[in-house]
Structures are given as structure tokens and as C-alpha cells.
Amino acid sequence: MRDDEPDVVAAARPERVSAGTSRRYLSLLVASLSLIALVCVTLLLPVPYVVLSPSPAFNTLGTFDGKPMISFPKDVKTYATKGAIDFTTVAVTRPEAHLSLADAMVAYFSPGKEVVRRSAIYPDGESAEDSEKVSKLLFESAQYSARVAALRAAGYNVRIVPVVRTVTKGYPVDGVLRRGDVLVKIDGKRMKSSLDVFTAVAMKKPGDRIAITYRRGGEQKTVKVKAAANPDDPKRARVGITMATPKIPFKIDFRTGSKIGGSSAGAMFALGIYDRLTPGALTGGRHIAGTGTIELDGTVGPIGGVRQKTVGAAENGASVFLVPAGNCADAALDADRRGRVHGMRLVRIDTLDDAIKAVGDLAKDPEATVPRCGAPH
Structure with missing residues (x-):
């Protein structure tokens, strides 16, 4: 190579490197922008989930919009009380959202929130209007069961x-059941009350086969019928009977507004009613909160969103939280070394009688041994 060539060669190499590098940078830039766009689009896509969030708690012994939440006729003997028995709520992504x-x-990594499959809250094919109707129906059923x-x-x-x-002519049980028959089981599940029967049939669809075990006199039989469509709602089943409802001796009214639904307030409603109808303050002035469905016989059932409800209860000042036995495992996930959740004692309840006894024991002695999620404490 001659002495006058290096400058030419040296000048040519950087030019070729710069062009290649520019193309690589351009390709990288295009790929990066495409990836960012893809990620943005993906993040905006709808997913089949809903979010459960903590929501306010309401004192069944207190007022709602300036009037008693639970009220009785003037001629019914009630007793003054103190303290609070809160029913708790949870906010859920609306069905149309x-x-x-x-x-x-964002919700998954937010404290107190939970992401669950949409189908666990809203059955496939259920419209927002249907969801609201079901929620209100469950709330009314919970109030009725709480009264009883x-x-x-x-x-x-x-x-x-x-x-x-009554038995309606032309429906599946016409000519099979009679007035006065006692329904023992539906599809093998024991019926404890008329509400159980209503619920069991309501869960069916027109065309479903239903096995009904009934008792007439001293004889027990089982028949199978094909559910018909309910004329008021063709999507729901009907077999053609009405049930004798328990006769309540006097009216008990609830004032809760129109935005609360579902069945999870039942147990606390029942506890609030009991406190007003019996002498003394059941809570001893303490702030109690809880959740759970209630059956006519006093059985307490599990609910959804228990972890969110403990957050709402604690924020409202509760020191004790009553937990249905079926929700104990989930509620205890947030427990500290003392077994407390957000500073509250968790008390396990299987029945209304369990709740009454536990609350009464704690009123007498805040350190009393009561059933908890795991063992007595």
C-alpha cells in the first residue's frame, strides 16, 4: 500500500460503518415502536375478569338516611341497645363494564382488591338487567330469612x-302433589324450608328433570318431573306449586336504599333484629361487624369477597369480625401473628346461635375464648 492511500481507506471505512449502523438503529426503532404499540393494544383488550374492592359497612342497629335501618311496629316490645352490628359490602365491577x-x-397489585373470573360473579349470558333483578331478589330473600x-x-x-x-293446573306436578304435602328433598338435597324449595327450583332451567321427594301422611315418595317455563320469565323454571310461607307474627321493615343487593347481609340482619327483640345490649357497646348468608333455621352460609369485607369493617371501626365457617381459610390469609386481621378478632360462626353466644361472651369479657378461624381463642 502506498503512503498516499491510507487517508482514502480510512475515510471510506467510517462511511460504510455509519450506513450499516443507521440501518440497524432504524430496524431496532421500528421493532421497538411496534412492540410498544402491540403492548398498548394488548393492555387495552378486555379480559374475562372483574375486580372486588372494599366497600362501606352499615350498622344494623343504626340509621339509614336519618331513619332506623330496622324498624318494628309500635305495639311490639323492643329494647334499647348500644354498640354496632355492621353488615359489610363489597364493590364489584358492574356487569355491563x-x-x-x-x-x-393494576387491581391485582392493589392492596385490598381481588381479581376473579367474571363467570364466578356473572353467569354467561346474563344481562345487566337480569343481574340486578337476581341481586335484589337475593337481598329480599336474605331479609325474609333474617326475620324468621x-x-x-x-x-x-x-x-x-x-x-x-297450592298446585297449578297444567303444570308438571299437577295430579302428583297436593296441598299439604311436605317436600323432603329436591334432587337429593334436603329441603329445610319453603325458601329452600324456591331456591332449588329457581336454579333450574325449563326442560330440566327434577326429582321431588315428598311426604304425605306417613308415606314418602319420589317423583321426577320436567320443569316448565315460568310465564313471567321464560328463561326460568316452574313446576306449578306455591309453598306455605312461615307466618311472621309482626312486620319488620328494613331501610337500606336501592344500591345494596345480594344475600351476604342476612346473618348480620338477623343478629340486629335479635338484639332489638331481647333485653340488654348484645354487644355490650362493642363494635361488631360480619357477613354471611342466613337460612330460615339459622344456618350461616359462606359468601364472596370476605377479604375485601374485612378491610371495610376495619375502616369503619370494628374490633370483631364474624366469619362464616366456610370463609375462614380466606379471611385468615391476612391474619397477623396474633391471629387478628386489620386489628380485628376473627370469630367463626356456623349458626345464628353461634353468633349470639360469641358476641354475648365477648361483651362480658373482651378476652373470652370464642370459636375462631382455626381453633378457639
Whole structure:
């Protein structure tokens, strides 16, 4: 190579390297922008999930919009009380709303929130209107069951045997069941009350086969019928009977507004009614909160969103939280070394009687040994 060539060669190499590097940078830039665009689009796509969030708690012994939440006729003997028995609520993504992947990810990492499959809350094909109707129906059923369970616990004679009141001509059980028949089982599940029968049939669809076990006199039989469509709602089943409902001795009204639904307030409603119908303050002035469905016989059932409800209860000042036995494992996930959740004692309840006893024991002695999620403490 001659002495005058290096400058030419040296000048040519950087030019070729610069062009190649520019093309690589351009390719990298295009790929990066494409990836960012793809990620953005993906984050905005709807996902089949909903978010459960903590929501306010309401004192069943207090007022709602300036009036008593639970009220009784003037001629019914009630007793002054103190303290609080809160029913707790949880906010859920509305059925007509669609959660994006980004929203779900933010909620997943947010304290107190939970992301669950949409189908666990809203059955496939159920419209927003249908969802609201079901929620209100469950709320009304919870109030009715709370009345009956509380009255029975307070010593009133309220019979809850599921007895057929009427049979409608032209429907599946016409010519099979009669007025006065006692329904023992539906599809093998024991019926404890008329409400159980209503619920069992409501869960069916037109065309489903239903096995009904009934007792007439001293004889018990089982028949199978094909559910018909309910004329008021063709999507729901009907077999053609009405049930004799338990006779409540007096009216008990609830004031809760129109935005609360579902069945999870039942147990606390029953506890609030019982407290007002019996002498003394059941809580001893303490702030109690809890959740759980209630059956006519006082059985307490599990609910959804228990971890969110403990957050709402603690924020409202509760020191004790009553937990259905079936929710104990989930509720205890947030427990500290002392077994407390957000500073509250978790008390396990299987029945309304369990709740009454535990709350009464804690009123007498805040350190009393009561059932907890795991073992007595």
C-alpha cells in the first residue's frame, strides 16, 4: 500500500460503518415502536375478569338516611341497645363494564382488591338487567330469612316446614302433589324450608328433570318431573306449586336504599333484629361487624369477597369480625401473628346461635375464648 492511500481507506471505512449502523438503529426503532404499540393494544383488550374492592359497612342497629335501618311496629316490645352490628359490602365491577388487562393488572397489585373470573360473579349470558333483578331478589330473600331466623332465636314460634299450599293446573306436578304435602328433598338435597324449595327450583332451567321427594301422611315418595317455563320469565323454571310461607307474627321493615343487593347481609340482619327483640345490649357497646348468608333455621352460609369485607369493617371501626365457617381459610390469609386481621378478632360462626353466644361472651369479657378461624381463642 502506498503512503498516499491510507487517508482514502480510512475515510471510506467510517462511511460504510455509519450506513450499516443507521440501518440497524432504524430496524431496532421500528421493532421497538411496534412492540410498544402491540403492548398498548394488548393492555387495552378486555379480559374475562372483574375486580372486588372494599366497600362501606352499615350498622344494623343504626340509621339509614336519618331513619332506623330496622324498624318494628309500635305495639311490639323492643329494647334499647348500644354498640354496632355492621353488615359489610363489597364493590364489584358492574356487569355491563369490561375490564381491560391494564385495569386487571393494576387491581391485582392493589392492596385490598381481588381479581376473579367474571363467570364466578356473572353467569354467561346474563344481562345487566337480569343481574340486578337476581341481586335484589337475593337481598329480599336474605331479609325474609333474617326475620324468621331472628324471631325463632328470640323465642317466637315460627314454623318453617316446607308445605305445599297450592298446585297449578297444567303444570308438571299437577295430579302428583297436593296441598299439604311436605317436600323432603329436591334432587337429593334436603329441603329445610319453603325458601329452600324456591331456591332449588329457581336454579333450574325449563326442560330440566327434577326429582321431588315428598311426604304425605306417613308415606314418602319420589317423583321426577320436567320443569316448565315460568310465564313471567321464560328463561326460568316452574313446576306449578306455591309453598306455605312461615307466618311472621309482626312486620319488620328494613331501610337500606336501592344500591345494596345480594344475600351476604342476612346473618348480620338477623343478629340486629335479635338484639332489638331481647333485653340488654348484645354487644355490650362493642363494635361488631360480619357477613354471611342466613337460612330460615339459622344456618350461616359462606359468601364472596370476605377479604375485601374485612378491610371495610376495619375502616369503619370494628374490633370483631364474624366469619362464616366456610370463609375462614380466606379471611385468615391476612391474619397477623396474633391471629387478628386489620386489628380485628376473627370469630367463626356456623349458626345464628353461634353468633349470639360469641358476641354475648365477648361483651362480658373482651378476652373470652370464642370459636375462631382455626381453633378457639
